[in-house]
Amino acid sequence: MTLFQSGATYERISKADAGDEDGVIRQGEDTEELAARRGIPIEGRRFRDNDKSATHGKHRPDYERLMAAVQRGEVDVIIVYMLGRLWRNRRERAEGIEILRKHGVSVLCVKGPELDLTTAAGRLLAGLLGEVDTFEVEQMSEREQREMRQRVERGEVPTGPRCFGYTADGTEVIDSEAAEVRKMFEAIAAGASLSGLAADLNQRQILNRNGREWTHNAIRWLLLNERYAGLREYNGTTYSGKWPAIISEDQWRQAVSILTDPARKKSPGSARKWLGSGLYLCGICDDGRTKVTSAQRSKSSVKGAPYESVRTYKCSGPVKHLQRAAEPIDQLIAGTEPGQPLGLVPRLLVREDAGRLLVDDERPDMDELNTKAATLRARLKNMTEAFADDDEADALEFKRAVRRVKERLAEVERQMTNPARAAVLGELVHSDDAVAAWAALPLDRKRAVVDMLMTVTILKGGPGRAPFNPETVRIVPKIG
Template sequence: MKCTKGASYERISKADVGDEDGVIRQGEDTAELAERRGIPLAGLLGEVDTYEVEQMSERAQREMRQRVERGLPPTGPRCFGYTADGAELVEDEAAEVKDCFHALLAGASLSGMAARLNERGILNRNGRPWSYNAIRGVLLNERYAGLRQYRGELYPGKWPVIVDEATWRAAKYVLEDESPAMSPGPGRRWLLSGIARCGVCDDGTTVTSGSRGGPKGTRGLTAPLYRCRRTKHLARGTEPIDLTVEEYVIRRLSRPDAVDLLVDETSPGTAELWAKAVALRSRIRSLTDAFAGDDDADAAVFKAAIRRIKARLADVEAQMACLQRARILVDIVTAEDPAEAWKDLTLDRQRAVVGTLATVTLLPGRPGRAPFDPRSVRIEPLQGMG
């Protein structure tokens, strides 16, 4: 006979619980009753324990669901930017969180953001220095947009928000997109490393940064260089090249028509673009999974469907690229003095501006000690940036 969650369990569990030796007496009587009825004691106790665990789990799930529906903040470790109960903002931390979101969407790297916070002595919620992954975790956290995830669904919360939902979705898209144009790369030391192309290869190969020793008698001194990523056929000093590119950027963004490069970020549909991109990517994954698990699926039909969805996704991404471009360029385009605004940008922001405006190709310099030739730096405006 097996003890269930019904009457048998109820009869046994009520045995002599009011006696002075309650716990011991209850155990003895339960064992006696089980023995008389031929019920294995170990199985009985296992059933009772399982039932109690299930009851506790159900209660916890009900409580969690109620908190979600009431819009209460999650429990657990304190979230950076909020008080321990999650109901109020810690203003100085909230300001840092908001700055990180805006910096990401303006082209900053996660490593660069972490380094700047650490340099300023801003520690994370555990009192430790920031890391790449810690910054990424903050920017992916829907809680900052007043949202809470429960069983795969997002629910609105009633705690104060730090960024709006459109900003959070934009950050999430940038961080989860695998294309180089959207994903923020590692922190860099030089303006064009990983951006400028090698004019000798002339096939899209980018340059990396390096150095060479200084003149004799200057022990320990080195000169920074841009080198071809593949071979040693290109090695150019960074300083005159960077100045040439900076002059181009400032000149382009100082023109009266520079405002045409911006779009209205507050126009209706901004949030919908991010949501639509996520939905289309999800559909591609779902179709791919379904095709992989169906031996009778028609490959031609599958490819046609994927092609149509990817075309729609490309259109959405093109619109999002315009929004990204505006965030990257707005600080300079709207400044009274674009040159000063350029100098005030962090290096990763400057790199994002260059990558948004033009393709830079480095050609070999003149041999020997010939003067620098600006024509050896080929700057070609990207489509719509001329």
């Protein structure tokens, strides 16, 4: 006759493929057979955690239910395949032994001894066996970490889920996906928002590696992933990898700097819908920090006819003392509508000296660089005039000389360029049709351009239905 009257079984496998329960089923068969052999009634007290590691204290729902049953006095013996299936770390083992001691519960192992945890000898043996289990786990972990470090030092391709832009084994680039990755890095450097990037990809039906739509967090994870620059970080050290890089290390580090900037808004939020929302300042507050938000009033009807009120910008502060029609202000800043005057931004971009928008005025050697650039430009002009007047000049020699001078000029201009301005404005300044390029930009990119070029403050408008007066919008240039 068994001494135990209310047994429970517990099975656990640390790692199992999705849907694979063969391991815990085998454990269950063995524990059930031991219970039957010892005449211990189970009566449905079966507890099972599949694919649940105990080493790092991960949540194990059935283990917690088992301990709760012990504390209610419903269990007097726990049957496990081996002690290591019950506990694999010191903290949990110590807590579990104390619970079982307090409630007079023993442990039976299919592969191991019977442990009476109400006795000092039983607790000692449980502790010793547990330490052996912990030693084996920690030793295995040390081997795995050493193997991982060796793989990283050798530059081997990381294992795990497929990385967007690469084949499943990570050794080759998928050209179409890699092109999208490059666009993402270029766009974030140019002032795009994560939500805006996700919206653009989803609108173009470009799916992520799992065949799903993109999210704010998925874009962020991609841009922070050093793998795209052919790098891999391990324990705080960066190593070079042997797989093809999609972007340069400088591009990756620039993206990390942007996304980890403490001043950057952390909440994903929703993408802005209007040019000036959260960007233009309230001129009545006039404190340099209170911005405006936009509102589109709901549709209604006037005398039976459908009517939709105009979109407005209003102060985002507690007192709604400013409310102005938004379209005339946006037209003044960014307009490209046919038959309407160009807005301030496109007018800056089509100026002959638009390249000056990229110049880093704070460089201490800017005067020297300006002199070099002017000298090289004059040399190009003189060379062209001399070639035009010399009927016997060698065209090939002329082209070579011009190419060398242009290369030197390009290097000087590169040194004169502010990297942040180039990222946001470069595409527009160097475009053959700056107005069309500006009009084609997504909204978050336009907002970044406006924010870089100027501070826009909305002042109080005229009374009643007075025509829009541009002087009620204060523009302070940030560049030039």
